[in-house]
Amino acid sequence: MDSLITAAAYALTAGDPLGALNRVALRDDAPALALRGIAMAQLGDLDRAKALLRSAARAFGPKEAVARARCVVAEAEIALASRDLGWPAKALDTARATLEAHGDQVNAAYARYLEARRLLLIGCLDEAEHALAELDPAPFPPALRTAHELVVAGIAIRRLRTKTARAALARAEHAAHHAGIPALTAEVECASLVLNTPAARLMARGEERLLLLEEVEALLASKALVVDACRHVVRDAHTVVSLARRPVLFALARLLGEAWPGDVPRGTLIAQAFRTKFANESHRARLRVEVGRLRTELGTLADVLATKRGFKLVPHSAGEVVVLARPIEEKHAAVLALLDDGETWSSSALALALGASQRTVQRALDSLAAEGKVQSFGRGRARRWMTPPVPGFTTTLLLPGPLPGN
Structure with a gap:
């Protein structure tokens, strides 16, 4: 690996996508395409990032299984960020197994965290806990430890175990501080707000x-x-x-x-x-x-x-x-609760998370759009829905997942 690729990788690790692009933006070899894709994802251009990562996966040769597996993990992270919850979990599991077989424990662990976060979003708390049970975050870098603690906190919040959630968020804050990535610190702060706003x-x-x-x-x-x-x-x-x-x-x-x-x-x-x-x-x-x-x-x-x-x-x-x-009574409160995270959701992802039919969710979205409570972008399969969060309220109790004793 040449010096520019190494420098770009370090820049991405430190949360500096522009610094990474300054080094590899004009290159079209496989490692550069992969790094450019990750950089574009950090900058928020998820469609471009996904295309670059797929090009990188194709460009890596048959003997570069680890590199291709890393591209699959990165693409899964983009799918999660864009709330494309229907992406094939089997592909991520295969990539994780490949990384583990070749000794890349850090990226293999990150693949497991991505799957746990997906399970958390759709309310499969037991499965998410099982995915975390096989991992010890202690030897991992600060950014990965932060990801682990955020998933632990998310599960604890859904199960209304607030002491466990506060302890996990405190550890996440400590790890994010050592990682030195502003976006990661902001994510921890956003998660902490749930415990301090009316539910x-x-x-x-x-x-x-x-x-x-x-x-x-x-x-x-x-x-x-x-x-x-x-x-x-x-x-x-x-x-x-x-x-x-x-x-x-x-x-x-x-x-x-x-x-x-x-x-x-x-x-x-x-x-x-x-x-x-x-x-x-x-x-x-x-x-x-x-x-x-x-x-x-x-x-x-x-x-x-x-x-x-x-x-x-x-x-x-x-x-x-x-x-x-609920803090605010609303006919389609469950839909609004999921959209409250500030991300853009497809109707199919909302249906998967709510355990409802896509047509039922689409009718709810149309009704909310007519009232001006949600807005959409794009057309067809690329159509996404979002809404600004309701200030001063958390919607944890509206999200999928059981209360204690269920």
Whole structure:
């Protein structure tokens, strides 16, 4: 490897893409194409970066398996940055195996971190943890240790383990400082904001207040009966009853939770749970049936008792009933939560992350675009969606992944 290639590689390692391009911008040999691709990725021109890396992979000879594998890893990183979550994970796994076989442990570990980050984005927390379990970050350079701690923090945040998340972010900040890469430091700072901004609203006894993630974690571990409108479950510290597939039952549970310790009139339950303005005898009969179903679902946690004017929720052992809701109520909140990271997403990637059909996601995006809440760039397969983040709020509780006990 000549001196210009070596100097460009060091510049990229230090987070100086312009310095790297100054050395290899006019060269078309395979190593230069690869370095130019990485530099363009750092500068944000992801389409150009992807094309350069593919050209580099083709230009490397059949005996340069390690170099081609590194190009595959770099292309996977670009796919992750552009939220192209459908890229073939098998190709990355093959490249990782090639790098491990040839002793390139650093790039092999980075390939594993990329896969863990992809799994984290689509809510596969167990798989992401398994991908990290085989790695010890201690011998790796600071930038790679930072990547490791960011994934650890991301998993901990999704699982509402705030102490673990804070410790991981502190280690990430320390490693990013030693790496000396401003973009990496900014990424750690952005991740740390999640722990210091409101994540949910608590509604209890007719009052509302915002909660941080630490407060949400403490609430779920308390003796309160929580009607969780972020995950559509009813739970206490030991038992979780999911009503995610029973929207009418959850609507009734939320109305009863918001009114606790009082009751809710039958007319209010019918109007809001059944979405009708006019109640007749058939609605009242349906309400009795749905309340009976809710009573069966919540049998281990609470009872639903009839009163003179309606129904009320009576917990078995919990001392209080509270409702945990999103900081901002929005029909397509899950879509906005993913777009809130500031990156550009394709509708197919959003569908993969949300576990929904692409057509359902596209209808949601069209609705949000009509309201001016999202905007798109490009056409056809190249079309991407994004939205500026909502200031002052974190949307962690809207993202894919279970709460503790699920």
